[in-house]
Amino acid sequence: MPNETLPDVDPAVRPADLERAGVWLAGHGLADVGPTPLLATRLAARRRTRLAASVLLAAFIIAVALTYTGDTVDGLGSYRRWSLLVLTAMVVGLVLAQSLLDWWVRRVDRRAGATLPRRAAHPVRLGWRTVLGWPRAAFAVTTFAGAMALAISALTVPVSTARYAAVVLLIGLCGVAVGMFVQLRHILTHPVVADDEVSLTADVIMRVEDARNVAAPTVVWCLPVVSGVFDTALGWWNAAWPVFIVLGVITLALINAWTARSGMVGRHAMSAR
16 A cells, blocks of 8 residues: 555654654655654654653763762762662663653554554565674674773772772773663564665664664763773773773774664665575
8 A cells, every 4th residue: 555545543643753754764765755653653663762761871970970979078888888789770660661661662653553454574684784794793792892891800909999990980880881782682672663665774873863763872972981991090990991982982983983873774675685
């Protein structure tokens, strides 16, 4: 059935969302395709979810900072233990909140897909190599491994301030890593919501954009700054972190420049029949 029947998907879709969908299509090499309420609804859900996720991560970064700065005001060992327990609870809350956001996106897509007269499937299985790609996957793993190694290395020194900052950082890194894994799993296993080749291409592009957004290690770069790393007396540790962050930013910029854009990935996946 042609796309002209899709305006019945959601009569309540806002004109502004349809307009944004048209701009999105044009920006991904699909300017000759008209925006549909189905696409507008899905893009609007992802746009709101990304905003909520950004606010959530910002709140988590602030919580990590408060965990460390609170200890500098009251340096009691008991306070440290309680603050670390609270931080661990916040890590669990972060993962649960991100899972709820993913569930909401899945719910929006399921309701939109239920209105389609027929469902289409991708011609090839969309694994992580297609959606995320080797360079970004390797970069994300290397970034987390490097950050973990630097944090663990501080646990062996006799400076209590450095050890506490390292523990705070490790708890934060573990939470971000688990959250990233959960979100990427959701993106890879999310059911297809499409009924023709154009909507299938859009589905691939949205998955690629979601995966790249989740795998970007921005929070990993922020955590050393707010976890008290640079307040320690370890000169080598303080010098290693800026180098680590700068090299990561440069590497990500090169990956973005050398790898295909999401629109090209989507069209290539559809041509692999």
